[in-house]
Amino acid sequence: MHVVFEFGFFTSAPVRTALIIGAVTALVSAVVGVFVVVRSQSFAGHALTDVATTGGSAAFFFGWSPLLGFIGGGVIGAGAMDVIGVERERRRDLATGIVLGTALGLAALFLYLDTTKGATTGATQQLLFGSIFTVDPSTVPLVLGLSALALAIVALINRPLLLSSMSAELTRARGINVRGVGVLFMIAMAVSVGLSSIAVGSILSTALLIGPAAASVRVTKSLRASLMVAGVLGVATTWLGILFAYDSFYWVPSSQGLPVSFFIVSLIFIAYLMSGLPFVRRRVDRPRANLAATSTASADALEAAS
Amino acid sequence: MFSGFMVNAWEVGTMVAVVGGVVGFFVVLRDSAFPAHAIPNGAFAGAAGANLLAINPLIGLGVFSFGAALGIGALSRRGRSDAVTALALVMMLALGAAFLSLSTQYEPQIFSLLFGEILGVSSSEILPVVALGAVCVVAVAVLYRPLLLTSIAPDIAAARGLRPQHFEFAFLIVIACATTMTVPVVGALLIFTLMLGPAAAAQCFTDRAGRAMAGSVAIALVTIWLALACAYESNWPVGFYVSVFSATAYGIGRGYAAWHTRRQIRATRQSRIIAPTN
Amino acid sequence: MTDVPVLQVDELSVSLSGRPVLDHVTFDVRGGEFTGLIGSNGVGKTTLLRTILGLQRPDSGRVLVSGTPLSPRSRSLGYVPQKIVVDPDVPMRARDFVALGLDAHRYGLTRRRPQQRELVEQILHDVDAERFADHRLGSLSGGEQQRVFIAHALVSLPKLLLLDEPLANLDPRSVQEIVALLHRVARGYGVAILLSAHEMNALLPVMDRVVYLTGGRAASGTTDEVIRSDVLSQLYGHHVDVLQLHGRVLVVAEPGQDNQDIPQHPTLTLG
Numbered sequence: 001m002h003v004v005f006e007f008g009f010f011t012s013a014p015v016r017t018a019l020i021i022g023a024v025t026a027l028v029s030a031v032v033g034v035f036v037v038v039r040s041q042s043f044a045g046h047a048l049t050d051v052a053t054t055g056g057s058a059a060f061f062f063g064w065s066p067l068l069g070f071i072g073g074g075v076i077g078a079g080a081m082d083v084i085g086v087e088r089e090r091r092r093d094l095a096t097g098i099v100l101g102t103a104l105g106l107a108a109l110f111l112y113l114d115t116t117k118g119a120t121t122g123a124t125q126q127l128l129f130g131s132i133f134t135v136d137p138s139t140v141p142l143v144l145g146l147s148a149l150a151l152a153i154v155a156l157i158n159r160p161l162l163l164s165s166m167s168a169e170l171t172r173a174r175g176i177n178v179r180g181v182g183v184l185f186m187i188a189m190a191v192s193v194g195l196s197s198i199a200v201g202s203i204l205s206t207a208l209l210i211g212p213a214a215a216s217v218r219v220t221k222s223l224r225a226s227l228m229v230a231g232v233l234g235v236a237t238t239w240l241g242i243l244f245a246y247d248s249f250y251w252v253p254s255s256q257g258l259p260v261s262f263f264i265v266s267l268i269f270i271a272y273l274m275s276g277l278p279f280v281r282r283r284v285d286r287p288r289a290n291l292a293a294t295s296t297a298s299a300d301a302l303e304a305a306s
Numbered sequence: 307m308f309s310g311f312m313v314n315a316w317e318v319g320t321m322v323a324v325v326g327g328v329v330g331f332f333v334v335l336r337d338s339a340f341p342a343h344a345i346p347n348g349a350f351a352g353a354a355g356a357n358l359l360a361i362n363p364l365i366g367l368g369v370f371s372f373g374a375a376l377g378i379g380a381l382s383r384r385g386r387s388d389a390v391t392a393l394a395l396v397m398m399l400a401l402g403a404a405f406l407s408l409s410t411q412y413e414p415q416i417f418s419l420l421f422g423e424i425l426g427v428s429s430s431e432i433l434p435v436v437a438l439g440a441v442c443v444v445a446v447a448v449l450y451r452p453l454l455l456t457s458i459a460p461d462i463a464a465a466r467g468l469r470p471q472h473f474e475f476a477f478l479i480v481i482a483c484a485t486t487m488t489v490p491v492v493g494a495l496l497i498f499t500l501m502l503g504p505a506a507a508a509q510c511f512t513d514r515a516g517r518a519m520a521g522s523v524a525i526a527l528v529t530i531w532l533a534l535a536c537a538y539e540s541n542w543p544v545g546f547y548v549s550v551f552s553a554t555a556y557g558i559g560r561g562y563a564a565w566h567t568r569r570q571i572r573a574t575r576q577s578r579i580i581a582p583t584n
Numbered sequence: 585m586t587d588v589p590v591l592q593v594d595e596l597s598v599s600l601s602g603r604p605v606l607d608h609v610t611f612d613v614r615g616g617e618f619t620g621l622i623g624s625n626g627v628g629k630t631t632l633l634r635t636i637l638g639l640q641r642p643d644s645g646r647v648l649v650s651g652t653p654l655s656p657r658s659r660s661l662g663y664v665p666q667k668i669v670v671d672p673d674v675p676m677r678a679r680d681f682v683a684l685g686l687d688a689h690r691y692g693l694t695r696r697r698p699q700q701r702e703l704v705e706q707i708l709h710d711v712d713a714e715r716f717a718d719h720r721l722g723s724l725s726g727g728e729q730q731r732v733f734i735a736h737a738l739v740s741l742p743k744l745l746l747l748d749e750p751l752a753n754l755d756p757r758s759v760q761e762i763v764a765l766l767h768r769v770a771r772g773y774g775v776a777i778l779l780s781a782h783e784m785n786a787l788l789p790v791m792d793r794v795v796y797l798t799g800g801r802a803a804s805g806t807t808d809e810v811i812r813s814d815v816l817s818q819l820y821g822h823h824v825d826v827l828q829l830h831g832r833v834l835v836v837a838e839p840g841q842d843n844q845d846i847p848q849h850p851t852l853t854l855g
Contacts, residue, residue: 037389043340046392094506097339098556101499105549108421108496112543115417124416129403203495204403207396214389258404265400272393335674448691455688458674458681458721462736465637465663466689467655509675513720518675 018132018199018242018260021143025195026208026234028147031154032192033213033234034226035185039165042214044081046206047096048186048193051077053202054103055194056127057110061117066127067139070197071146074190077103082183130201130261132242143195150191157181162223199238200261208234211268215275237267311425315491315534318427321439322488322500323530327523328446329484330505332477336457341378341478342498344395346485348374350494351398353419354405364434367489371482374398379475419494422545424537426490438487445480453477454515496545503552504529507559510566525555588651589614590660590744590776591636596645598628598635604800605631608645611795611804613744613776618767620787621780623797629780630666632797633748636778637663650743659689662737662775666748670729672722678732679717682708685736704739710769711735727758731765738773745770747779751786759786766790784811785832811835 010016036045055073056066080099114123126134154161160181164171171178189209196205216230241264248258308316333342352370356363374394381390406415418426427435446453453473456463460470481501488497508521533547591613598606605628613619623629634640636647638654646653649660676684683696683704708717711731716724721732730750737745747766751759767790770777781787784794788807795804796811796819803810803819810816811833813826820837827834 042389042392046395093337093339094334094502097343097498097502098506098553100343101496101502101549102553104495105499105546105553108493108543108549109546111417111421112541112546124420125403125407128416128420129400201403203399204396206392207400210389211393214393259400259407262400262404262407265397269393269397272390447693450693451684451688451690454676455684458670458676459665459668459733461665461668462663462733463688464639465661465665466659467638468689506673509673513675513677513718515676515680 012246013137014133014135015242015246017135017137017140019239020140021135022132022199022238022242022264023235024143024147025192025199026212026238027231028150028192029196029205029208030212030216030230030234031151031227032188033209033211034217034223034230035154035158035161035165036189036209037213037217038162038223038226042210043093043096045189045193045209047081047100048074048077048189049197049202049205049209050100050107051080051103052190052193052197052205053128054107054110056197056202057107057114057123060123060127061110061114065139065142067142067146067194067198070202071191071194073103074193075187078183078186078190082186125259126201127197128201128203129259130197130199130204132199132260133245135198139198143198146191146195150188150195153184153188153191157184158223161185200264204261204265207265207268208238211265211272212237215268215272218275233268233271237271238264240264241267312538314427314429314432315424315538316531318432318435318491319530319534320527321436322491323526324523325439325442325484326488326497326500326530327504327508327526328443328519329480330501330503330526331508331519331522332446332453332457333481333501334505334509335454336477338477338481339498339502340391341375342481342501344378344391345371345374345478345481346489346494346497347395348377348398349485349489350419351402351405353489353494354402354409354415357415358405358409362431363490364431364438364486367486368482370398371485372479375478375482376475379478417543419489420545421496421543422491422493422548424491424534424544431490435487435490438483442480442483442487445476445483449473449476449480491544492548493543493545496549499549499552500526500529503554503556507555510559510563529555590617590650591778592648592651593632593636594646594648596632596635596647597643598631598640599643600631600640606635606642607800609797609800609802610645611793611802613778613793615743616770616774616776617792618770618777618787618790619779619793619795620784620791621778621795621797622782622784622787623780624782627797628800629782629797630748633663633746633778633780636746637661659740660743662740662742662745664730664733664737664745664747664750666750666752668729668733670722672720674720674722676721677718678713678721678724678728679704679708681721681732682713682717682735682739685739704735707735707739710772711738711765727754727762730762734766734769738769738775741773742775744776744778747777749780749782751779751781751783756786763787763790788831788833 033045036042052070052074055076056070059066059069059072081096111124111127160171160176163174164176164178164181193202193205193209196208200208212230212233213226215233216226220226220229241260244263245258245260333339349367349371352366352368353363354366355370356366377394378391402419403416409415452463452468455466456468456470456473464470484501485497488500492500504525505522507525508518511521512518529548529551532551533544536542536547537544589612593609593611596606596609597604609632621629621632631640635642636654654661683700686696686700686704687694708714711734713728713731713735716728721729724732750762754762763786766777766779769775779787784791791807793805794807794810795802796816798819799821801819803815811826813824816826816835817823822837824835824837827836
């Protein structure tokens with residue numbers, strides 16, 4: 001037993017906090033992520049994480065909670081993307097890239113100021129690559145509250161969200177405010193990204209957002225199943241990652257151990273690759289690699305849900 | 307600012323700008339913002355790995371950049387999945403973080419790899435860097451016309467025997483080459499801005515491809531020089547200045563384009579020519 | 585006028601994703617001829633053109649250009665695809681795009697010779713594109729862009745020009761203009777034309793031959809030979825009537841038959 005669970009794993013307070021925060025943020029990310037993948041917004045999701053980086057590093061500099069900084073950055077980024085997203089596809093990628101670049105550049109500045117200003121070392125590492133073992137336990141209630149908020153938003157808008165990903169026209173014709181739904185979803189995404197930035201860092205939170213969701217969508221047929229599988233995958237990879245990271249403290253000669261985020265991201269990546277294997281895929285009749293297919297599945301999901 | 311070790315910085319910076327401008331012209335033309343963002347992130351892992359193995363970082367950068375380019379090329383053949391590219395990108399970053407955590411100098415290394423370092427290229431590395439840069443520029447010169455056609459009208463190019471997939475691959479390799487030599491100075495996370503902003507801005511000022519390319523290089527040069535000077539004076543990261551100035555150039559370009567179009571519309575209205583609606 | 589046809593399509597069969605699209609299609613295009621490839625939407629005109637260009641592999645049959653199998657390097661074929669979207673931000677003038685038709689296949693940067701520049705000017709003049717030659721390609725209207733693409737294809741002086749549905753989505757007057765332009769240019773440059781369309785009436789005045797495509801099969805010959813009830817009925821597999829009125833042609837099936845496969849102009853008015 002001690003080979004797998006090194007000394008002190010279950011009794012260590014930081015580990016317990018990490019497990020709770022990790023599980024909750026992974027769950028939220030997975031749920032939100034399924035919708036992101038179904039709506040083919042993976043690039044936007046990734047862009048949000050970079051803007052969240054700016055928010056987090058700025059907040060750190062001003063002495064505010066990085067969590068709120070991440071979320072704030074995400075919300076502002078979501079707003080900016082909403083404005084840009086109206087234009088046609090081509091300019092969107094370029095404009096998004098420029099906005100991303102500026103956001104990251106600002107993050108660079110804040111991180112530099114972080115390291116020179118205070119005695120704090122490792123700001124870059126913590127903010128970008130995660131600090132789940134050093135999270136202040138008092139933030140747990142905040143994390144839980146925000147998670148509940150994000151999940152509530154998604155639960156509220158899940159049907160119009162799916163419908164609008166198939167056809168915005170159709171959704172509008174039903175009297176649903178497509179723009180409003182989009183904005184609400186962006187907020188949910190920003191909160192989710194902010195939360196997972198605490199766990200695995202802002203640069204890597206894309207993995208928690210998209211990974212379990214993308215893997216799950218490939219092997220499930222209905223929305224409910226996708227959500228469950230994604231959630232399970234997210235939490236499992238996070239917990240395993242925390243375990244390995246804790247253990248690696250003992251494996252590796254240097255004092256640090258490998259970052260938790262590395263393990264979590266690797267596990268998610270492996271899970272995703274495995275979801276593409278033939279024997280896994282054979283369980284599904286229809287491949288879900290493109291939006292058309294996911295739209296049909298969404299239609300099925302809608303039928304199943306109503 | 308212009309003596310001693312800074313001479314390195316100016317020389318390398320100039321080369322970086324030339325390559326960034328030349329390659330950036332096609333990045334913008336082909337709408338390849340995402341690969342331009344993703345390949346350097348792969349390079350980050352390579353540099354971190356090289357650092358761990360105590361070998362020349364350029365080797366690590368090169369190997370991983372090329373790997374990332376080939377990977378993206380292979381993935382896009384099967385119909386690009388944004389999810390998979392994003393995951394692979396993030397995996398590379400995580401790997402880089404892991405490599406760095408195993409070495410003793412965690413924090414400063416991360417920072418300069420991600421966000422740039424004026425003195426990112428040491429004297430001994432100038433020659434390989436300049437050579438790589440020259441290779442990039444020559445490659446673009448050789449591929450110029452076919453690449454133009456395949457970028458603008460791939461169907462017509464295909465009918466002429468120019469396979470767009472081949473050129474996509476070739477261009478990704480060029481981006482990889484450019485990444486290898488530019489990342490040490492500007493940083494893996496921010497180098498893509500140098501390949502976007504100046505080229506996009508140049509497009510706004512001229513209708514001609516050759517001039518747009520030249521403009522792209524010119525604006526990139528101004529960007530880098532200003533960035534180096536500001537970074538030297540303020541000690542703030544080079545990458546920060548590069549990204550901000552690139553974005554500014556883009557903003558100026560778009561602003562000019564908008565003003566120009568409005569002026570044209572007004573002129574056509576005033577001259578009251580009824581052109582055949584063809 | 586040589587004896588060898590510019591294009592020989594011989595028993596060409598093509599399937600896409602397992603679905604048969606073309607079934608032993610055979611026809612010739614002779615030097616300088618204007619041939620219309622007529623068929624309704626989705627019948628396989630684009631597939632046929634792409635196979636001729638070598639972009640699509642046939643199941644069986646062959647394509648010969650001037651008697652030899654097509655090689656990608658040969659520039660005997662010019663191609664104007666159906667729809668090309670060019671972003672208005674692309675920094676390329678119409679004139680430069682046409683010039684690119686000369687040497688897009690050349691690696692390296694060589695200066696263009698004065699004769700080449702003159703040729704570009706000449707062609708721009710002949711397709712009536714001088715007016716907007718210095719404008720950005722992406723800023724031109726659909727019809728203007730089309731002329732530029734035609735010029736681009738012509739500048740390498742091919743023996744055969746292939747156009748995929750150039751008349752779709754054009755208003756009647758523009759249709760007339762383009763058809764007249766193509767006819768004029770074909771005569772002037774001695775180039776054969778193979779043009780696909782789903783409505784043949786605009787082409788009747790200029791077509792030398794027609795290839796009528798339906799259900800994967802084709803009938804080819806002059807309009808008089810092909811556009812007849814007996815020939816088309818055999819092609820369709822059920823009876824169709826060919827009506828001629830005021831120089832226009834109308835192909836109708838009997839009431840009750842499936843009219844889907846018959847190329848019709850939706851707002852054809854007689855008289």
